[in-house]
Amino acid sequence: MRVNALRAFKAEFFRALAHPTRIGILEILAGSDRTVQQLQAALGADQPTVSQQLAVLRAKNIVAARKAGTTVHYSVRDPLVADLLAIARRIFNNQLIGSQSLLRELQRETRRR
Amino acid sequence: MRVNALRAFKAEFFRALAHPTRIGILEILAGSDRTVQQLQAALGADQPTVSQQLAVLRAKNIVAARKAGTTVHYSVRDPLVADLLAIARRIFNNQLIGSQSLLRELQRETRRR
DNA sequence: GGATAATATCTATATATTAATATATGCGAG
């Protein structure tokens, strides 16, 4: 039964998304490619943190790195990741009925797209 | 900035999916509701394992439990979860080019739906 | 070559997750 191997693989993929910084990175990259510096600024995170979380996403082949001189540009490998995040957003939206403040922020985000 | 709180929340959601058994449970429940016993049989997992992973999904409000006498029927709360898994499947499909055996199994699964 | 900027990796410690096993709870049958 390699259904199990497949499920382990899927679980690994979702685990790669299971971190606030990595979610942030993907949300930003879903819009357009960015350098590490830009990600640092947009996330308000320090350099090693961003770089380390990028390494996780790279290891899972979710993002790609393109080197240009001393800076590195990152992009999402599969545009479907943006769709995935969009569906996830709708699920949160349904789920958060009752948690007003988070819900408001989520709706603001949904409108923006 | 409660964008961060929101991202933490999203990360938690994905963490709930980040386990082979839980993926299995959701794939099965996406088809139709099942009792714990049915899940045990379908997954080939023992009772405490299934129950424990169901508890995780319950805690995140991803599944709902309905008690009928001594047995408990589980269902997925939001039908969008099935869509999420379907998109994830397409992402794996793109990503797995090169890993032939897993890819074959994945395509078999995609065809089935 | 040396200095500097951008990015990556490592290390140590704290914390979380898992798997296996044991035990507890609730309910229906008789």
Place this chain on the structure above:
DNA sequence: CTCGCATATATTAATATATAGATATTATCC
């Protein structure tokens, strides 16, 4: 009421992950 089945929870040891900080690598400029 008590027995047995279905499910849930607790416990513990092993493993994995996160976080913060220090350090290493790489390319560019002089």
